[in-house]
Amino acid sequence: MVEVAFFVGAIGALGGAISVIALRNPFYSVLALVVxxxxxxxxxLLLYAQFVAAAQVVVYAGAVMVLYVFVAAYVGxxxxxxxxxxxxxxxxxPLLAAALFVELSIAVLGTALTALGDEGxxxxxxxxxxxxxxxxxxxxxxxxxxxxxxxxxIAAVGAVVLAGRRREASDGG
Numbered sequence: 001m002v003e004v005a006f007f008v009g010a011i012g013a014l015g016g017a018i019s020v021i022a023l024r025n026p027f028y029s030v031l032a033l034v035v036x037x038x039x040x041x042x043x044x045l046l047l048y049a050q051f052v053a054a055a056q057v058v059v060y061a062g063a064v065m066v067l068y069v070f071v072a073a074y075v076g077x078x079x080x081x082x083x084x085x086x087x088x089x090x091x092x093x094p095l096l097a098a099a100l101f102v103e104l105s106i107a108v109l110g111t112a113l114t115a116l117g118d119e120g121x122x123x124x125x126x127x128x129x130x131x132x133x134x135x136x137x138x139x140x141x142x143x144x145x146x147x148x149x150x151x152x153x154i155a156a157v158g159a160v161v162l163a164g165r166r167r168e169a170s171d172g173g
Contacts, residue, residue: 006046012039026072030065037061049128064152071156075163 005010023029037060044053126132137145 002046005042007137009042009046012036012041027069029110030068030072033068034061034065037065044128047128051130051133052128068158073158075159075166116122 013036016032016034016039018034020029021034023032037056041053041056041061044050044056
C-alpha cells in the first residue's frame with residue numbers, strides 16, 4: 001500500500017511540476033503548483049514527517065498560493081492559448097524526454113540504489129518534529145531559507161509592477 005501511495009504522490013508531484021512550466025496561462029500554472037505542493041505533502045507523510053506535511057499544505061499550498069492566485073488574476077492573461085506552439089516541438093520533445101529517461105535510469109540503477117544497502121536508510125527519533133526543523137532552518141539553512149522567502153517576495157512584487165506597466169501601456173496606447 002505504501003508503494004501505491006508513493007507512486008500516486010510521485011506522479012502528482014511530477015505532473016504538477018511539468019504542468020507549471022508547460023501551461024501558458026498563469027492561473028492554471030498556479031493551480032498546477034498547488035497540485036505539486038499537495039503531492040509533496042503526501043510524500044512527506046510517507047516519510048513520517050507530519051509537521052513538514054502540515055506546514056507544506058498550510059503555508060505553501062494555502063497562504064503562498066492564495067497570494068499567487070491574486071497576482072495571476074491581477075496580471076490577467078486569460079486570452080493566451082493553453083499550450084505554446086513551437087515549431088518542431090512535437091518531434092523534439094519526445095526525443096529529449098527519452099534521452100532524459102535513459103540518463104536517469106542509468107543513474108538510478110547504476111549507483112544510487114547500491115548505496116542504500118538492504119535495510120535502507122535509518123531515521124533518527126527526532127526526524128520531522130518542529131524542534132529539529134526549526135533548528136535546521138535557523139542554524140544550518142538560514143541563508144537558503146531567507147533567500148527563498150526574499151525570492152518569493154521579489155517575484156510577487158515584480159508581477160504586480162509588470163502588470164501595472166502593461167495596463168498603463170494598454171490604456172495610453
